[in-house]
Amino acid sequence: MARTDIGPPDYRLMLPETITSNYGKWKYHEILKPGVMKHVSETGDELYTVRAGSPRLVSIDFIRDICDIADKYCDGHLRFTSRFNIELMTPKKENVDGIIGDLKKLGLPIGGIGDCISNIVHTQGWIHCHSAATDASGLVKSIMDELYEYFTEFKLHAKLRIAVACCINMCGAVHCSDLAVVGIHTTPPKVNHEKLASTCEIPSVIASCPTGAIRRHSDKNINSVEVREERCMYCGNCYTVCPSMPLADPDGDGVAIYVGGKVSNSRKPPMFSRLAVPFIPNNPPRWPEVTSILKKIVEVYARDSKKYERLGEWIQRIGWERFFALTNIPFTEQHIDDFTYATETFRATTQFKW
Amino acid sequence: MASDTPLLDELEKGPWPSFVKEIKRSAGKSPKAKDLLGVVEQSYKDKITHWKHGGIVGVTGYGGGVIGRYTDIPEKFPNAEQMHTIRVNHPSGWFYTTKALRTVCDIWEKHGSGLTNMHGSTGDIILLGTDTDQLQPAFNTLTENGFDLGGSGSALRTPSGCVGPARCEWACIDSPHLIYDLTQTFQDELHRPRWPYKFKIKASACPNDCVAAIARADFTIIGTWRDSIRIDQAAVKEYASKGLDIENLIVARCPGQALEYDAKAQKLSVKPQDCLRCMHCISKMTKAIRPGKETGATILIGGKAPILRGAFLSWVLVPFIKVEPPYTEIKELLEKIWDWWDEHGRNRERIAETIGRLGLKDFLKAVDLKPIPQMVYHPRSNPFVFF
Numbered sequence: 001m002a003r004t005d006i007g008p009p010d011y012r013l014m015l016p017e018t019i020t021s022n023y024g025k026w027k028y029h030e031i032l033k034p035g036v037m038k039h040v041s042e043t044g045d046e047l048y049t050v051r052a053g054s055p056r057l058v059s060i061d062f063i064r065d066i067c068d069i070a071d072k073y074c075d076g077h078l079r080f081t082s083r084f085n086i087e088l089m090t091p092k093k094e095n096v097d098g099i100i101g102d103l104k105k106l107g108l109p110i111g112g113i114g115d116c117i118s119n120i121v122h123t124q125g126w127i128h129c130h131s132a133a134t135d136a137s138g139l140v141k142s143i144m145d146e147l148y149e150y151f152t153e154f155k156l157h158a159k160l161r162i163a164v165a166c167c168i169n170m171c172g173a174v175h176c177s178d179l180a181v182v183g184i185h186t187t188p189p190k191v192n193h194e195k196l197a198s199t200c201e202i203p204s205v206i207a208s209c210p211t212g213a214i215r216r217h218s219d220k221n222i223n224s225v226e227v228r229e230e231r232c233m234y235c236g237n238c239y240t241v242c243p244s245m246p247l248a249d250p251d252g253d254g255v256a257i258y259v260g261g262k263v264s265n266s267r268k269p270p271m272f273s274r275l276a277v278p279f280i281p282n283n284p285p286r287w288p289e290v291t292s293i294l295k296k297i298v299e300v301y302a303r304d305s306k307k308y309e310r311l312g313e314w315i316q317r318i319g320w321e322r323f324f325a326l327t328n329i330p331f332t333e334q335h336i337d338d339f340t341y342a343t344e345t346f347r348a349t350t351q352f353k354w
Numbered sequence: 355m356a357s358d359t360p361l362l363d364e365l366e367k368g369p370w371p372s373f374v375k376e377i378k379r380s381a382g383k384s385p386k387a388k389d390l391l392g393v394v395e396q397s398y399k400d401k402i403t404h405w406k407h408g409g410i411v412g413v414t415g416y417g418g419g420v421i422g423r424y425t426d427i428p429e430k431f432p433n434a435e436q437m438h439t440i441r442v443n444h445p446s447g448w449f450y451t452t453k454a455l456r457t458v459c460d461i462w463e464k465h466g467s468g469l470t471n472m473h474g475s476t477g478d479i480i481l482l483g484t485d486t487d488q489l490q491p492a493f494n495t496l497t498e499n500g501f502d503l504g505g506s507g508s509a510l511r512t513p514s515g516c517v518g519p520a521r522c523e524w525a526c527i528d529s530p531h532l533i534y535d536l537t538q539t540f541q542d543e544l545h546r547p548r549w550p551y552k553f554k555i556k557a558s559a560c561p562n563d564c565v566a567a568i569a570r571a572d573f574t575i576i577g578t579w580r581d582s583i584r585i586d587q588a589a590v591k592e593y594a595s596k597g598l599d600i601e602n603l604i605v606a607r608c609p610g611q612a613l614e615y616d617a618k619a620q621k622l623s624v625k626p627q628d629c630l631r632c633m634h635c636i637s638k639m640t641k642a643i644r645p646g647k648e649t650g651a652t653i654l655i656g657g658k659a660p661i662l663r664g665a666f667l668s669w670v671l672v673p674f675i676k677v678e679p680p681y682t683e684i685k686e687l688l689e690k691i692w693d694w695w696d697e698h699g700r701n702r703e704r705i706a707e708t709i710g711r712l713g714l715k716d717f718l719k720a721v722d723l724k725p726i727p728q729m730v731y732h733p734r735s736n737p738f739v740f741f
């Protein structure tokens with residue numbers, strides 16, 4: 001009989017010696033160059049960290065390669081960041097170049113620390129999920145190829161966080177990212193009337209719809225439901241509850257782009273990302289329309305922002321009207337909220353920026 | 355010979371490391387990984403997913419931690435017919451010895467596709483792709499080696515926290531220890547789903563919030579301090595002499611208008627009562643400014659993604675609380691929250707939605723908290739008041 005409820009391994013057994021002996025005693029850190037920082041302790045000890053990007057979806061052989069580097073230079077310890085980056089740490093300054101060299105041999109980018117783009121938080125998509133409106137890994141790869149030097153160099157005035165979620169369940173923190181790409185459907189579910197009653201509980205299906213778009217089929221002889229299409233906003237919640245309500249559609253599926261969110265409290269409080277581009281149809285394998293518009297936004301922001309200004313702070317300063325003008329993104333009726341809290345977003349002042 | 359995966363092959367090009375290369379590396383050894391490649395190529399062709407709704411699979415004694423996955427084109431890719439995922443609870447701070455990681459790799463080589471996510475967005479190690487009959491053996495070997503499953507379904511999800519005092523000078527609380535302790539305390543809640551929906555706990559040790567706790571957790575713990583920031587004037591002079599524009603880049607950007615700079619004396623002073631504890635000055639002048647000494651955390655509630663009623667950022671519940679082992683106050687608060695939500699929450703309703711539906715007033719009463727001004731941006735403006 002297997003043991004249960006033992007919980008995760010004790011992190012204290014995983015820490016490198018320099019961290020154990022300086023836990024809670026760190027005094028300051030410096031970013032030495034892209035992807036490299038030095039922490040200095042009250043005790044005088046130093047710890048060098050090299051951060052590298054990862055595709056996140058990795059094979060065990062990839063993990064073993066990284067372990068080899070950690071064995072060679074870091075006494076057999078390593079960590080990952082909340083954004084899927086790899087961090088190799090050593091108290092020995094002379095090890096830093098060796099670590100960088102070995103990581104580069106594996107084809108991994110060094111960077112992601114400080115005022116730059118970090119790795120993209122993302123979800124599963126066509127690799128693994130039934131509700132995906134787009135792929136995540138392929139979008140991320142395409143976007144990071146396009147914005148590569150923003151990871152490996154300091155080309156921005158502040159951090160820039162990107163997230164990709166392949167449906168509006170948003171398994172990654174997209175809604176508060178500087179740039180967020182979300183998979184969306186734009187067509188209502190196609191009800192499978194033969195299968196519905198045998199696969200799903202009809203009352204649960206009706207209750208699952210946040211806009212009340214689903215009702216019993218108007219023909220009493222058909223034991224199923226129907227969707228009032230004008231009320232449907234394609235959230236897929238009904239499909240999550242019932243497999244006989246699929247929404248996936250090769251032409252109707254694609255992504256939306258949201259901008260200007262952040263979670264840190266620095267200067268301005270945390271902010272949600274707001275809609276910039278309502279819909280771009282899927283165009284695998286490289287989604288060129290998505291990557292080019294993201295690049296455009298990053299370039300305009302890099303040029304027009306002030307030092308330390310996050311993307312959302314920059315937009316607040318210049319105003320949304322100037323954001324749309326500078327990026328040449330058309331403002332459409334979809335940009336105006338018509339969901340639950342819509343009226344809070346209507347402007348009630350004569351203050352604008354031209 | 356023409357490639358079977360011309361579309362995915364495109365994603366091997368370019369400078370960013372390629373997930374397609376990684377799938378191919380595993381495909382050399384695992385028929386499951388090979389057929390996964392085929393399924394994904396088919397999705398790239400058809401522009402829709404080829405995964406079906408989950409099925410119920412699991413391991414003995416647990417209600418979650420494993421996600422059932424089946425392709426809808428098993429006739430073409432029989433080895434990918436079952437592609438279940440195992441969530442393995444990561445160690446706090448995502449620190450590993452290579453020995454521990456190699457053990458996980460060996461287990462996954464034997465019992466699965468050899469493909470992983472390091473990590474999932476909730477924080478778990480995600481082991482991607484195995485058959486139903488491999489789940490129990492994989493789980494048994496994992497626990498023999500000190501690993502356990504993370505959460506899934508309508509349960510507590512794997513708590514996660516930032517690196518904290520392990521390697522960050524700004525940490526106001528011991529986030530790795532807190533997360534480890536809470537995870538160990540609430541193993542039952544983690545492994546046996548019984549709530550209206552999922553519940554996430556995340557802890558960041560300062561207001562920079564490196565794990566996005568305010569956006570991604572129902573129960574958000576963010577380190578902060580109650581006294582004044584500490585300024586080392588000698589280090590301020592050093593920044594000034596190195597050319598940092600303290601007036602414009604630090605003082606002028608302080609959201610609380612709490613800072614004053616005497617350029618002649620190169621002296622920076624703070625009015626503690628005006629400081630919002632935003633971290634800006636500290637992040638930019640880390641050698642000169644640090645958080646105060648009276649440290650603790652702000653506790654917030656309700657962060658969640660848009661499904662169903664719209665997304666929320668967590669709302670302030672407790673503006674300041676001491677965070678010290680054994681964390682009794684925090685645990686008691688969690689228990690009260692779960693009791694109320696368990697009783698009043700509807701199916702698939704996150705805590706924020708239950709609060710939104712029934713009112714913050716009722717919720718506060720249930721968890722024994724008094725209304726205080728820190729909970730709102732401003733008092734109400736409408737006259738529709740219940741007494």
Ligand code: HEM
Nearest residue numbers: 165170171172173174175180182569570657658659665666
């Ligand atoms: C005003 C609109 C939005 C609000 C208020 C909001 C709020 C939230 C909240 C509170 C969460 C925590 C999620 C959870 O764990 O359930 C979340 C998660 C997420 N959101 Fe949003 N969101 C909004 C819009 C968006 C948009 C437009 C996107 C995509 C562009 C997005 C992508 C995500 C993703 C990927 C997550 C996953 C976080 C996780 O679970 O780790 N959100 N959102």
Ligand code: HEM
Nearest residue numbers: 122123124169170171240407408421423439474475476511
């Ligand atoms: C059986 C079908 C499902 C599978 C196989 C599945 C798979 C996964 C996986 C592997 C993750 C980790 C993702 C990552 O870290 O990138 C994840 C996370 C997540 N999934 Fe799903 N998912 C399923 C159904 C759902 C449903 C029905 C919902 C919501 C209604 C949902 C919402 C989320 C959210 C919010 C996360 C964020 C992380 C978490 O809470 O653990 N998923 N899912």
Ligand code: HEM
Nearest residue numbers: 080081082083114161264266516517562563564565566637
């Ligand atoms: C320059 C000094 C900084 C260093 C060395 C640093 C270091 C780190 C590290 C190590 C992580 C990963 C944490 C983890 O995985 O547990 C991280 C994430 C993060 N940092 Fe910092 N940080 C710095 C400054 C800041 C500042 C000034 C802010 C806010 C303005 C900030 C906001 C964040 C956020 C929001 C995350 C996590 C969200 C994410 O995953 O991207 N950091 N940082």
Ligand code: HEM
Nearest residue numbers: 343344348349730731732733734735736737738739740741
């Ligand atoms: C039950 C409570 C309230 C009553 C009985 C009430 C009644 C009135 C009355 C009789 C007027 C004068 C209308 C006129 O000039 O013909 C007025 C004006 C006004 N009320 Fe109220 N009011 C109430 C609550 C509020 C609240 C809560 C607000 C705002 C938060 C508000 C904002 C105003 C404003 C802005 C005006 C116009 C003032 C002006 O002309 O400069 N009222 N109200």
Ligand code: SF4
Nearest residue numbers: 124129132166167171
């Ligand atoms: S975001 Fe949606 S499609 Fe993507 S993994 Fe999560 S539930 Fe699946």
Ligand code: SF4
Nearest residue numbers: 209232233235236238
């Ligand atoms: S997709 Fe969403 S809005 Fe449309 S019918 Fe289903 S639950 Fe309702």
Ligand code: SF4
Nearest residue numbers: 516522525559560564
């Ligand atoms: S949240 Fe604060 S304490 Fe934690 S790692 Fe980030 S900056 Fe450091």
Ligand code: SF4
Nearest residue numbers: 608629630632633635
């Ligand atoms: S922490 Fe923020 S609010 Fe406080 S003094 Fe520094 S910049 Fe101002």
